[in-house]
Amino acid sequence: MSFLAQHPVLRLVASPQHLWRTLSLGIKTIWLHKLRSFLTMLGVVFGVASVVAMLAIGEGASHEAQEQIRKLGSQNIILHSVKPPDGQGSSGESRSMISEYGLTSRDIQQIRQTVPGISIVVPSRHISENIWNLDHSIDGQVMGVLPIYPEMRNRSMLQGRFFTDMEMDGRTPVCVINQTVAARLFPLSTPTGKSVRVKGYYYKVIGIIQDEGQMIGTDANGPSADSQAQIMIPFTTLMDQYGEIFYRFRTGSFEAEKVEFHEAVIRVEDVKMVESRAEAIRHLMSTNHKKEDWRIIVPVELLKQAERTKQIFSIVLGSIAAISLLVGGIGIMNIMLASVTERTREIGIRRALGARQADIVVQFLIETVLLAGVGGILGVVLGLGIPIAVQEFAGVTTVIKMWSPVLAFSISVLTGIAFGIYPARRAAMMNPVEALRHE
Numbered sequence: 001m002s003f004l005a006q007h008p009v010l011r012l013v014a015s016p017q018h019l020w021r022t023l024s025l026g027i028k029t030i031w032l033h034k035l036r037s038f039l040t041m042l043g044v045v046f047g048v049a050s051v052v053a054m055l056a057i058g059e060g061a062s063h064e065a066q067e068q069i070r071k072l073g074s075q076n077i078i079l080h081s082v083k084p085p086d087g088q089g090s091s092g093e094s095r096s097m098i099s100e101y102g103l104t105s106r107d108i109q110q111i112r113q114t115v116p117g118i119s120i121v122v123p124s125r126h127i128s129e130n131i132w133n134l135d136h137s138i139d140g141q142v143m144g145v146l147p148i149y150p151e152m153r154n155r156s157m158l159q160g161r162f163f164t165d166m167e168m169d170g171r172t173p174v175c176v177i178n179q180t181v182a183a184r185l186f187p188l189s190t191p192t193g194k195s196v197r198v199k200g201y202y203y204k205v206i207g208i209i210q211d212e213g214q215m216i217g218t219d220a221n222g223p224s225a226d227s228q229a230q231i232m233i234p235f236t237t238l239m240d241q242y243g244e245i246f247y248r249f250r251t252g253s254f255e256a257e258k259v260e261f262h263e264a265v266i267r268v269e270d271v272k273m274v275e276s277r278a279e280a281i282r283h284l285m286s287t288n289h290k291k292e293d294w295r296i297i298v299p300v301e302l303l304k305q306a307e308r309t310k311q312i313f314s315i316v317l318g319s320i321a322a323i324s325l326l327v328g329g330i331g332i333m334n335i336m337l338a339s340v341t342e343r344t345r346e347i348g349i350r351r352a353l354g355a356r357q358a359d360i361v362v363q364f365l366i367e368t369v370l371l372a373g374v375g376g377i378l379g380v381v382l383g384l385g386i387p388i389a390v391q392e393f394a395g396v397t398t399v400i401k402m403w404s405p406v407l408a409f410s411i412s413v414l415t416g417i418a419f420g421i422y423p424a425r426r427a428a429m430m431n432p433v434e435a436l437r438h439e
Helices: 002-006 008-014 016-032 034-072 105-114 149-153 165-169 179-185 235-242 271-288 299-342 344-352 357-393 403-428 432-437
Strands: 076-081 098-100 118-133 136-145 157-160 174-178 195-198 201-209 230-234 245-250 253-258 263-268 294-297
Touching: 016 034, 016 357, 034 299, 034 357, 034 403, 076 271, 105 118, 105 263, 105 271, 118 149, 118 179, 118 235, 136 179, 136 235, 149 263, 165 235, 174 179, 179 201, 179 230, 201 230, 230 235, 263 271, 271 294, 271 299, 299 344, 299 357, 299 403, 344 357, 357 403
Parallel strands: 098 253, 136 230, 174 201
Antiparallel strands: 076 263, 076 294, 118 136, 118 195, 118 263, 157 201, 174 230, 195 201, 245 253
16 A cells, blocks of 8 residues: 555556546536537547548448459359450441451360369350330340359349259240349239240240349349349250341341350359469460450459458548547647646646646546547447448448447547647646746
8 A cells, every 4th residue: 555655646546536536627627618628529529430430431342342242253253255346337337247256165165175173164145135024125135044054143043943954955935034124024913924025035934033233131122223134044045046146226227246155154163273264264365366355354353452442442541530530639739738828827726735746647638538538439429320321322331340439439548648648747747836826
């Protein structure tokens, strides 16, 4: 006990009544200048809110990117056919032209035979056409795919089933539609068992598949705003009915395209081999194609790019939050220095009555921590509200981690301590005699 009695700071901690009196005095002092104290806290409020909102928006963006990439498949490499600019027909002329581009059977065969570590290659063809149900129609995409397509693209069946290998071999006119087609062509009835028409062909609907851009676990009753209408039919059925050349008629002319495959999904055996196999496929495609009529998508590379983007985003928002906290800390220091000047005589009286320098330091530090702490609490509340508002009105996914408010509040308290030390020491170092003479 003798050691505690000799050390004033430890004496305060060891004496709950003394500490409570000091805390009460700090609260009263702040309450006497309510408006000034509130304006002082604003910098901390906005700084803490920025920290919480930054973490929530950054985590949400990362989660969104990872979910989208996960749906593409971490072990997948996706090849697309792309129509090159020089393959487009000239305007103003009535003529026939066949434009040939994109992925070929040769590409698929060479990938299967020459690139090691490939478990499966799933090609598909796509046609843009009107999809009809009685007198209702929408612009959509007819996709000739293999039965393994949902597994390769991580898309879930919502109703019914996907077509089988037997239906594939038999060229059966069945189809699976996505949510967008179901919602727009069958708004008041169940599509399963009914038929849709594309050109002169009818396809029986045997299932409804998840929209390509929709996350698992979201509302399955309606399409997302940016989803494309899609119907999927067996690849053999599409080849049998539409052939290798697609025709598009325009005013005064028509355009014909020959594309063997519009897309190919390549599954790699090990996720660690994806990037090296993607590089090998790039080299193979560049050798086979003299023009840029293909595009490669590697989800693993996209994930790394998304992580780098998140880091840059976090640095930018973190800098803004740090500047706000710095401004808030400077505001606290400024107001506490003014408070020291105003309370010079009070400090002199307390010193004359036996208060130690440590007592004065603790008194002013408690006031600065109170200012920063209350500002931190208000900032946390505001920071929790911002991500909710962003998600509600901007449609951006946000994820609030449980530790982010604690981190932000801790930073606000540390800011109060850091910027309150100098005013507190300045008050403690005053000469008691000169302080008593102050008017």
